[in-house]
Every structure is written in structure tokens, then in C-alpha cells.
Amino acid sequence: MEQATMERLLLTTLLLPLLSVDSATSNLEGQSLLFPRESATDYVLLTPQQQKPLHNFTLCMKAFSDLPRGYSLFSYATRSHSNALLLHVNRPGEFSLSIGDSEIVFRTTQSWLGAFHVCVSWESSTGIATLWVDGRPQGRKGVSKGYVLEGEASIILGQDQDSFGGGFNAKQSLVGEVWDVHLWDRIIPMKRTGPSLQNGNLLDWHSLTFQSFGDVVIKPKLWL
Numbered sequence: 001m002e003q004a005t006m007e008r009l010l011l012t013t014l015l016l017p018l019l020s021v022d023s024a025t026s027n028l029e030g031q032s033l034l035f036p037r038e039s040a041t042d043y044v045l046l047t048p049q050q051q052k053p054l055h056n057f058t059l060c061m062k063a064f065s066d067l068p069r070g071y072s073l074f075s076y077a078t079r080s081h082s083n084a085l086l087l088h089v090n091r092p093g094e095f096s097l098s099i100g101d102s103e104i105v106f107r108t109t110q111s112w113l114g115a116f117h118v119c120v121s122w123e124s125s126t127g128i129a130t131l132w133v134d135g136r137p138q139g140r141k142g143v144s145k146g147y148v149l150e151g152e153a154s155i156i157l158g159q160d161q162d163s164f165g166g167g168f169n170a171k172q173s174l175v176g177e178v179w180d181v182h183l184w185d186r187i188i189p190m191k192r193t194g195p196s197l198q199n200g201n202l203l204d205w206h207s208l209t210f211q212s213f214g215d216v217v218i219k220p221k222l223w224l
């Protein structure tokens with residue numbers, strides 16, 4: 001083993017609990033993150049491109065799962081609110097959105113069992129959240145008017161955080177896959193034909209800084 005490799009290995013082993021030396025930035029275009037089994041240990045930690053208070057946001061992602069139970073799609077925790085922003089599937093066709101630990105539920109008319117494209121936007125000044133699935137609006141509801149997502153963010157795919165960076169429950173884990181995850185700090189206008197194909201300025205699938213833990217597999221995506 002080369003000295004440099006040896007040193008890096010030593011450094012990694014010694015400092016891993018202290019530093020995020022393993023997080024890397026990749027272009028995941030055309031790739032999907034697979035969570036192949038139910039667990040409380042498999043997840044991906046995302047690092048946003050900027051840390052800033054969030055007054056408004058738009059989150060878009062694509063996912064596949066045929067779980068009959070509920071699961072977390074996107075879990076954004078702060079030190080004060082473990083569900084600062086949580087997008088959750090309660091059962092096929094029913095989405096719940098939590099902002100600042102308050103929850104609203106969107107019941108759609110389809111089961112969305114299989115692959116789907118979901119976008120949700122929210123603005124603090126009115127508290128209005130809008131959900132779109134496969135390019136179709138699913139309604140607008142009010143939640144946590146005036147709240148601001150503030151402080152360090154822990155953003156996790158594959159698990160639901162019940163505490164900052166942890167508190168996972170296997171029965172809320174995602175078994176399936178996610179891809180094309182984008183997060184913006186503003187409301188992105190949507191057309192009936194679907195969201196415009198821009199890159200998120202806080203999370204960008206084409207330049208994503210992340211660390212994976214446990215059994216997470218990257219594979220070419222199966223669906224558009």
C-alpha cells in the first residue's frame with residue numbers, strides 16, 4: 001500500500017467520527033439511489049449548497065416504491081424541529097407534508113403505486129403549500145404560516161428523522177428508489193405539463209454533495 005493511501009486510510013479511520021471526510025459531490029444525472037431493503041440503518045445524507053434560513057421553497061423528486069405502508073420521501077430536520085420539512089407517503093395516493101412539525105395531508109384520486117414525480121412548494125408569508133404529482137396539481141393547503149426553516153439542516157433520504165440526524169424507524173424507511181431530487185429556496189412556477197427542468201439551487205441532482213450509510217446502491221435510472 002502506498003504511503004499516501006495508508007495515511008488517508010488512517011486519517012479516515014481516526015477522523016471519520018469527527019469530520020465528514022467521505023462526503024463527495026457527484027453528478028447523478030441518469031442515476032437513481034436504491035434502498036433495497038427495509039432497515040433503520042440505510043440512508044443518504046445530503047449537504048445543501050448553501051445554509052440559509054428558508055422562507056419559501058420548492059422540492060421536486062421522483063420516486064418508486066410499491067410499499068403498502070407509509071414511508072419517508074424527504075426528511076429535513078433542524079435542531080429545533082425534526083420535521084422542519086418532511087414529505088411522507090402515508091399510503092399509495094396519500095401524501096403528508098410537515099412544516100415546522102405541523103402536518104397537512106393531501107389525498108389524491110390516484111394510487112400512484114409505482115414511479116411518480118412529486119413537487120411541493122411552500123411560502124412562509126401565507127403558509128400555502130401546493131402539491132403536484134406527475135405534473136398535475138393536487139391542491140393547496142395552509143400550514144405553519146410565518147414559520148422559517150432556520151439553523152443547520154440535516155437532510156436525509158431513505159429514513160424519517162425523529163431527532164436531528166437520527167431517530168429512525170424501519171417501518172417508515174423507504175424500500176424503493178429516488179432520483180432527480182432538487183430543492184430551491186423559492187417558488188418555482190409549474191405548468192400543467194409539469195415542472196420546468198431547472199436545477200435546484202440548494203440541492204441539485206447534477207451536483208449533489210452526499211454521504212451514504214448502510215446498504216444504498218446507485219444504478220442507472222429505470223424510469224424517466
Ligand SMILES: *[C@@H]1O[C@H](CO)[C@@H](O)[C@H](O)[C@H]1NC(C)=O
Nearest residue numbers: 055056123124125185186187
Ligand atoms: C418569499 O416569497 C414571498 C412571496 O411569495 C416574497 O415576498 C418573499 O420576499 C420571499 N422571501 C424570501 C426570503 O425569498
